[in-house]
Amino acid sequence: MAELTYRAAMAAGIAQEMDRDPSVVLVGEDVGAAGGVFKLTEGLFERFGSRRVVDTPISEQAIVGAAMGAAMTGLRPVAELMFSDFFAVTWDMVVNQIAKTRYMTNGQVSLPLVLTTANGAGLRFGAQHSQSVENWAMAIPGLKIVAPSTPADAFGLMAAAIRDPDPVIYTAHKALFATKGEVPDGEHLDTLGTARIVRAGTDATIVALAAMVPRALEAANRLQDSDGISAEVIDLRSLVPLDTRTILASVEKTARLFTVEENPRLCGWGAEIASIVADEGFYSLDAPIVRITTPHVPLAAAANLEDLAIPSVERIVETVRRRLDEAR
Amino acid sequence: MSTTQAQPTGPADAAASGAPSDEVRLELYRVMVECRLFEKRAQELFFEGLVRGTTHLGTGQEAVAAGFGVAMRGDDHTFCTYRGHNHTLARGVPMAPVYAELFGRDTGLMGGKGGSMHLTSVEHGAMGSYAIVGAHLPIAVGAAWSAQYRESGQVAVCFFGDGTTNIGAFHEALNMAAVWKAPVVFVCENNQYMEYTPIRSVTAVDRPAADRASAYGLEPIVVDGNDADAVYAVAVAALKRARSGEGPSLIEALTYRHGGHSRADPAKYRPEEEVKSWLARDPIPLYRARLTESGVDTAALDAIDEAAAAKVTEAEMAAKAAPEPDPAGLETQMWADGGSAWRN
Numbered sequence: 177m178a179e180l181t182y183r184a185a186m187a188a189g190i191a192q193e194m195d196r197d198p199s200v201v202l203v204g205e206d207v208g209a210a211g212g213v214f215k216l217t218e219g220l221f222e223r224f225g226s227r228r229v230v231d232t233p234i235s236e237q238a239i240v241g242a243a244m245g246a247a248m249t250g251l252r253p254v255a256e257l258m259f260s261d262f263f264a265v266t267w268d269m270v271v272n273q274i275a276k277t278r279y280m281t282n283g284q285v286s287l288p289l290v291l292t293t294a295n296g297a298g299l300r301f302g303a304q305h306s307q308s309v310e311n312w313a314m315a316i317p318g319l320k321i322v323a324p325s326t327p328a329d330a331f332g333l334m335a336a337a338i339r340d341p342d343p344v345i346y347t348a349h350k351a352l353f354a355t356k357g358e359v360p361d362g363e364h365l366d367t368l369g370t371a372r373i374v375r376a377g378t379d380a381t382i383v384a385l386a387a388m389v390p391r392a393l394e395a396a397n398r399l400q401d402s403d404g405i406s407a408e409v410i411d412l413r414s415l416v417p418l419d420t421r422t423i424l425a426s427v428e429k430t431a432r433l434f435t436v437e438e439n440p441r442l443c444g445w446g447a448e449i450a451s452i453v454a455d456e457g458f459y460s461l462d463a464p465i466v467r468i469t470t471p472h473v474p475l476a477a478a479a480n481l482e483d484l485a486i487p488s489v490e491r492i493v494e495t496v497r498r499r500l501d502e503a504r
Numbered sequence: 505m506s507t508t509q510a511q512p513t514g515p516a517d518a519a520a521s522g523a524p525s526d527e528v529r530l531e532l533y534r535v536m537v538e539c540r541l542f543e544k545r546a547q548e549l550f551f552e553g554l555v556r557g558t559t560h561l562g563t564g565q566e567a568v569a570a571g572f573g574v575a576m577r578g579d580d581h582t583f584c585t586y587r588g589h590n591h592t593l594a595r596g597v598p599m600a601p602v603y604a605e606l607f608g609r610d611t612g613l614m615g616g617k618g619g620s621m622h623l624t625s626v627e628h629g630a631m632g633s634y635a636i637v638g639a640h641l642p643i644a645v646g647a648a649w650s651a652q653y654r655e656s657g658q659v660a661v662c663f664f665g666d667g668t669t670n671i672g673a674f675h676e677a678l679n680m681a682a683v684w685k686a687p688v689v690f691v692c693e694n695n696q697y698m699e700y701t702p703i704r705s706v707t708a709v710d711r712p713a714a715d716r717a718s719a720y721g722l723e724p725i726v727v728d729g730n731d732a733d734a735v736y737a738v739a740v741a742a743l744k745r746a747r748s749g750e751g752p753s754l755i756e757a758l759t760y761r762h763g764g765h766s767r768a769d770p771a772k773y774r775p776e777e778e779v780k781s782w783l784a785r786d787p788i789p790l791y792r793a794r795l796t797e798s799g800v801d802t803a804a805l806d807a808i809d810e811a812a813a814a815k816v817t818e819a820e821m822a823a824k825a826a827p828e829p830d831p832a833g834l835e836t837q838m839w840a841d842g843g844s845a846w847r848n
Binding site: 232237241242246247249253272273278284288318341369416419452 | 617618624646650839
């Protein structure tokens with residue numbers, strides 16, 4: 177086991193796949209000689225050269241469109257969008273072209289491509305460089321979406337996304353880039369569509385994604401220490417495919433469900449999970465499902481306001497404690 | 505920039521660059537006639553209620569699709585727009601599945617999931633008809649980049665209308681293709697109207713594509729899009745340039761839509777004189793006359809006309825006889841595993 181940062185693990189995942197498959201190419205703004213503005217692709221240009229690690233102009237439509245054209249003609253491109261907020265300027269490519277083409281052509285065209293992007297808040301970048309947009313993609317049939325929370329997952333899910341025969345949106349969380357963790361030695365390949373129970377518990381299920389996972393874990397530890405509440409924490413890891421089985425089984429055990437979402441309130445991924453559990457796990461529940469989210473406002477730049485918006489450890493602890501107390 | 509290249513290439517220029525063989529010329533004629541008859545019948549069937557949704561006809565613009573279709577290599581890639589019947593047929597896609605797709609039948613080119621605006625036949629190199637203006641230009645650049653990377657010698661040919669030159673994707677794609685020296689040929693069919701509005705009234709330059717070429721380090725190339733020989737000649741040159749690693753070309757083909765933008769548009773906004781003068785330059789009678797003058801037997805041309813008409817009738821009958829798509833197909837082919845599951 178080697179200890180890697182989340183950002184180095186992402187690059188290592190790409191490198192592993194570029195090593196084993198010459199059809200894997202990387203394209204994006206500043207991804208080559210500069211190694212990426214967040215250093216998510218550091219070392220790849222030196223190792224694989226300018227033919228396979230391609231710098232582009234600031235042209236998000238062309239970057240994503242070119243990735244699609246390459247994917248439909250035999251390559252497996254990984255295209256980086258510097259910030260996930262920039263999806264908005266290339267949304268036609270993602271939604272109308274990439275997501276729909278396989279279906280519209282009745283399976284004639286496959287699109288094995290990955291769109292990686294720096295997602296989420298924590299760096300005080302303000303409303304246009306801090307959003308969590310994974311739920312935008314979740315609303316579109318034809319896109320798979322992953323969101324790793326650890327270096328090992330950053331590596332393994334990257335490898336899985338590149339090997340997958342369908343388009344995958346890989347959201348890397350900015351607040352996690354510098355975090356460190358163990359990554360297995362040798363070839364490492366994860367499985368899309370699998371959630372992971374990162375802390376076992378019996379009193380409540382807390383489902384979280386990306387940067388909300390370490391917060392949910394810390395909240396669970398505090399709830400245990402201060403209140404004797406045993407919370408099970410599920411790292412969702414993937415929105416599409418969605419591992420509903422793991423969630424439903426957990427709720428069956430704990431009878432209570434909380435989601436911790438960085439996205440703004442309306443139509444966040446937790447709403448879909450709440451709907452599924454209300455429909456299929458209703459008789460397991462002892463209390464209403466509770467969503468802990470960012471309020472339905474754009475993100476502010478000031479540190480205290482951004483911190484106030486994003487679900488904090490304290491807010492998770494307080495919400496879970498209060499809702500469990502109410503039910504007692 | 506050379507000014508000579510900016511002039512429409514006439515038959516004399518085409519001859520100078522080597523007039524196509526009789527075999528090629530008969531092929532150009534055949535493709536144009538087949539496209540014309542296919543679309544004429546498609547429009548009639550639309551009014552009979554058999555074709556649903558909408559159709560965008562390329563009637564009057566067949567010489568562009570034919571000139572390139574005949575010049576392209578079998579494994580080259582075509583990217584076209586929602587006005588894409590002609591470009592699709594010009595790659596050798598059979599008519600019956602195209603009609604069936606227009607009728608929403610099970611035997612449709614895409615099993616009824618695409619419709620008129622999304623015709624695709626990967627086995628013929630017809631890589632899709634794109635219905636969001638401009639989207640397919642970057643995608644064609646990607647296919648060209650892939651061909652360059654795989655050293656396959658394939659070229660991507662991307663057809664679009666004059667209106668596309670005013671959308672951002674056009675400029676992003678042109679720049680990236682030029683920087684990458686991608687083997688892609690951009691073909692602007694300037695039919696004078698962006699949907700309902702004259703292109704000149706909404707564009708800062710007179711020639712919507714050619715006048716933008718220099719911004720991307722490309723030569724401005726304008727061709728008479730109603731002259732199949734001329735289109736064929738520029739196609740051969742641009743394909744050769746792309747295949748030999750010299751990079752993209754941007755070609756503006758001057759042409760005219762005989763009808764409206766889509767079936768809902770009677771095109772009353774066009775001056776009568778303008779319509780008349782362009783109808784007099786209909787690419788098909790024009791080409792037939794040239795072939796006859798150059799000594800081609802009219803019997804051979806008549807035979808092509810008759811065979812095309814028979815092909816259209818046969819395709820229509822086959823498509824009409826086909827069943828509607830199997831409802832079981834609704835939730836298939838979203839993913840590569842053939843299904844559409846999003847949860848376990």
